[in-house]
Amino acid sequence: MDKIVKNRIKLEFQSRPENVALARIAIAALASQLDLTINDLEEIKVATSEAVSNSIIHGYQNNINSIVTVIGTLYEDSLVIEIIDEGIGIPDIQKALQPSYTTDPERMGLGFVFMQSFMDKVTVNSKVNEGTRVQLLKHLNRNQEKAVS
Amino acid sequence: MRLEINLKKGTLIVKLKGELDLVSAHEFREKIDNMLEEIESDSLMIDISKVTFIDSSGLGVILGRLRKLKAKNGQLLLYGENRTVRKILEISGVSSLLPVCRNEEEAWKIINKKLLKEA
Numbered sequence: 210m211d212k213i214v215k216n217r218i219k220l221e222f223q224s225r226p227e228n229v230a231l232a233r234i235a236i237a238a239l240a241s242q243l244d245l246t247i248n249d250l251e252e253i254k255v256a257t258s259e260a261v262s263n264s265i266i267h268g269y270q271n272n273i274n275s276i277v278t279v280i281g282t283l284y285e286d287s288l289v290i291e292i293i294d295e296g297i298g299i300p301d302i303q304k305a306l307q308p309s310y311t312t313d314p315e316r317m318g319l320g321f322v323f324m325q326s327f328m329d330k331v332t333v334n335s336k337v338n339e340g341t342r343v344q345l346l347k348h349l350n351r352n353q354e355k356a357v358s
Numbered sequence: 359m360r361l362e363i364n365l366k367k368g369t370l371i372v373k374l375k376g377e378l379d380l381v382s383a384h385e386f387r388e389k390i391d392n393m394l395e396e397i398e399s400d401s402l403m404i405d406i407s408k409v410t411f412i413d414s415s416g417l418g419v420i421l422g423r424l425r426k427l428k429a430k431n432g433q434l435l436l437y438g439e440n441r442t443v444r445k446i447l448e449i450s451g452v453s454s455l456l457p458v459c460r461n462e463e464e465a466w467k468i469i470n471k472k473l474l475k476e477a
Contacts, residue, residue: 229379233411255411255446259413266380319450323446
């Protein structure tokens with residue numbers, strides 16, 4: 210049976226660094242409609258920020274002329290955030306999920322670590338040269354299991 | 359993000375106010391690297407008490423400065439009460455890589471100790 214959607218937003222924006230803040234604020238505003246703690250909202254903001262930053266930095270290689278799509282869906286008991294890009298994709302998702310996987314000395318490679326720490330489930334689908342879709346799930350109910358697929 | 363930069367006893371003191379993410383990390387990196395080079399300092403203290411948001415981009419730029427300073431036998435300390443930032447620092451393991459002091463006074467104690475050692 211399909212879950213009832215309480216609310217949904219869809220954002221499409223240029224892959225500019227300044228739009229990372231825009232995305233996390235919009236998602237936080239949506240999430241605040243649920244009975245979440247301030248701590249939960251902060252964590253959702255970080256997770257969203259990480260996923261959008263990944264699309265810009267890695268998916269689009271810092272090209273500002275592409276589009277990132279963020280969809281936030283509110284259910285009775287959960288929030289699902291999807292971050293979608295049509296960038297270069299991830300050749301090895303398992304490798305990318307590992308902490309400190311980065312070649313840049315100014316980056317930490319912890320984007321996915323934060324997403325996994327702060328969300329209840331992280332799902333990554335990607336195809337080389339086609340793009341990446343990251344789905345983040347946060348349960349309202351605390352009886353959840355953390356999983357990555 | 360706003361940066362307030364001061365120099366005291368050869369140490370660059372940076373007070374951050376606002377969000378440290380992908381866009382502000384770039385500005386932070388440029389300003390701090392230029393200042394450190396200009397004043398020929400290898401000591402940096404960052405007040406994190408008024409940082410309202412930080413993600414791995416913000417952490418990355420802090421770590422990048424740490425690497426650069428360590429290469430010159432310099433030091434970087436963070437200070438200030440900030441529950442949100444401290445949580446991120448702990449989860450990322452950054453709090454085990456550099457001193458995170460409660461306040462500026464504590465940070466100066468560490469810096470002065472190092473200066474005494476080198477004297």
